[in-house]
Amino acid sequence: MKKQEEQITGRLHSIETMGLVDGPGIRTIFFLQGCPLRCLYCHNPDTQDLNGGRIITPAEILQLSNRYKPYQGDDGGVTFSGGEPLLHGEFLAETVKLLKENDFNVCIDTSGYGQKEYYSQIFPYVDTILLDVKAFSEQAYLDMCFVKQKPLIDFMNQLEDYGFHGQIWVRHVMVPGYTDNKKSMQELIQTIEPIQHLVERLEILPYHTMGKDKYEELNMPYLLENVDPMDKEKAKEFEVYANVLLAEQMSKDRLDLKEKQDDENYRLESNISFKEQNKIIESFTDLPLLRNLDPKILNNIQNQLIVKKLDKEEFLFQSGDDPNYMYIIYSGAIKIYNVLPNMKEQIFYIYRKDDFVGGHNLLSDSKYWYTGEALMDTVVIAIPATIFNTYFSNKKSVLKEILSQSFARIRWAEDLINRLATLNSSVKTAGLILRLAENFGIKKNGQIQVPMEFDRAEMSNFSGLTRDSLTRKLGEFEELGYIHIENEILTILNFDALESYLD
Numbered sequence: 001m002k003k004q005e006e007q008i009t010g011r012l013h014s015i016e017t018m019g020l021v022d023g024p025g026i027r028t029i030f031f032l033q034g035c036p037l038r039c040l041y042c043h044n045p046d047t048q049d050l051n052g053g054r055i056i057t058p059a060e061i062l063q064l065s066n067r068y069k070p071y072q073g074d075d076g077g078v079t080f081s082g083g084e085p086l087l088h089g090e091f092l093a094e095t096v097k098l099l100k101e102n103d104f105n106v107c108i109d110t111s112g113y114g115q116k117e118y119y120s121q122i123f124p125y126v127d128t129i130l131l132d133v134k135a136f137s138e139q140a141y142l143d144m145c146f147v148k149q150k151p152l153i154d155f156m157n158q159l160e161d162y163g164f165h166g167q168i169w170v171r172h173v174m175v176p177g178y179t180d181n182k183k184s185m186q187e188l189i190q191t192i193e194p195i196q197h198l199v200e201r202l203e204i205l206p207y208h209t210m211g212k213d214k215y216e217e218l219n220m221p222y223l224l225e226n227v228d229p230m231d232k233e234k235a236k237e238f239e240v241y242a243n244v245l246l247a248e249q250m251s252k253d254r255l256d257l258k259e260k261q262d263d264e265n266y267r268l269e270s271n272i273s274f275k276e277q278n279k280i281i282e283s284f285t286d287l288p289l290l291r292n293l294d295p296k297i298l299n300n301i302q303n304q305l306i307v308k309k310l311d312k313e314e315f316l317f318q319s320g321d322d323p324n325y326m327y328i329i330y331s332g333a334i335k336i337y338n339v340l341p342n343m344k345e346q347i348f349y350i351y352r353k354d355d356f357v358g359g360h361n362l363l364s365d366s367k368y369w370y371t372g373e374a375l376m377d378t379v380v381i382a383i384p385a386t387i388f389n390t391y392f393s394n395k396k397s398v399l400k401e402i403l404s405q406s407f408a409r410i411r412w413a414e415d416l417i418n419r420l421a422t423l424n425s426s427v428k429t430a431g432l433i434l435r436l437a438e439n440f441g442i443k444k445n446g447q448i449q450v451p452m453e454f455d456r457a458e459m460s461n462f463s464g465l466t467r468d469s470l471t472r473k474l475g476e477f478e479e480l481g482y483i484h485i486e487n488e489i490l491t492i493l494n495f496d497a498l499e500s501y502l503d
């Protein structure tokens with residue numbers, strides 16, 4: 001690249017107007033002149049000299065691209081190949097920007113060796129990179145291309161930092177006696193690990209000798225003189241093998257990442273002594289939810305459970321969180337609520353010992369749309385999503401428990417709607433007391449007692465009344481002899497009278 005009369009220019013070797021393999025769809029391919037590599041198999045050695053070809057401007061590239069646009073259709077576009085197009089950094093930066101402004105799909109065929117100071121001006125405008133990976137070690141690169149491998153490794157590692165958000169087609173030319181073996185394919189997959197998540201296609205191109213005559217014309221030695229072309233079918237077999245390896249590596253990396261996240265969660269969330277945790281988990285098998293589960297399964301999963309102690313007002317999860325666990329309440333209570341547009345907290349449910357939450361979210365893979373917070377000091381057992389999905393989600397007995405809990409929650413929600421819909425504070429208060437009695441009440445001396453483990457603010461959030469109205473109404477009910485409150489215990493003295501408000 002040079003500047004002529006302040007004009008940014010590059011050097012063009014040739015144009016191909018109907019390229020079918022160098023990027024998606026039909027491509028107009030500009031082969032730029034010059035390459036720092038000297039690949040033994042290069043079939044375009046005439047593109048290597050940086051001073052060859054003819055001078056071209058970005059405007060001329062745009063003009064030519066527009067001329068051939070009708071052939072490119074909806075899927076095609078413009079490809080820059082070479083030589084090594086990234087050797088023309090300033091020219092390419094100007095050109096790809098111009099092409100993008102004119103709505104062209106842009107593809108660059110590169111070996112990753114160029115003027116990296118321009119990369120952040122080039123790659124935000126590139127849709128596809130055809131990345132030629134020549135060999136898989138420092139020495140092999142020197143032997144095959146007479147350059148070091150490191151620039152390619154750096155290129156792959158920094159590509160996204162340069163603003164590249166497109167896809168990559170990885171290509172490797174397979175030369176018999178060099179990389180036509182499984183070990184090389186394994187090394188190829190390891191080499192491209194930094195960019196594997198961007199790889200859309202992995203191609204093994206069989207070495208051919210069609211460029212051989214050009215070496216004679218250029219009076220250059222052809223160093224693969226005695227090497228036969230690569231058998232196309234064998235190359236295809238290696239291509240299939242490499243693609244399988246790539247898929248396996250990507251899936252393994254995804255699992256490793258998931259395990260790492262789960263591990264981090266484990267470390268983050270488990271905050272209880274080992275001894276205490278074991279004691280709690282021992283009682284795990286007695287939980288109603290799990291009572292019909294195969295004891296062998298319970299045995300297998302026990303060491304993967306997380307016991308978490310929450311202080312009063314500590315969050316278990318928040319609205320918008322992913323469902324990573326199903327939680328079983330071991331002791332204490334969790335309130336489930338949302339903050340309404342008027343900033344008032346509306347409690348939907350209060351979960352106590354042996355209740356569970358999160359199972360529905362795991363089954364439907366949906367985020368929490370409410371918040372779970374400890375109403376008091378609480379201990380929960382967390383079942384990680386991986387365990388739930390493997391052992392629980394397909395067990396009839398567990399699904400039945402979840403379903404029956406759903407039914408109870410729907411009933412509870414319907415009741416809540418009814419209570420909130422009425423404007424009458426007596427009805428709201430009576431409904432709240434009876435609902436609490438049904439869920440948390442204890443029968444004692446022929447009466448029902450409700451432990452008042454949550455304060456008046458919580459109760460008002462539950463009932464849809466202001467705190468003052470609720471306190472006043474509870475006082476009235478005491479005076480009427482319907483209830484008696486002492487030592488944080490509400491005793492129902494006249495059940496029928498309270499029920500009459502709801503008839």
Ligand code: SF4
Pocket residue numbers: 035036037038039041042043044045047048082083084111
């Ligand atoms: S990178 Fe391409 S153009 Fe350069 S020497 Fe190798 S094959 Fe030839």
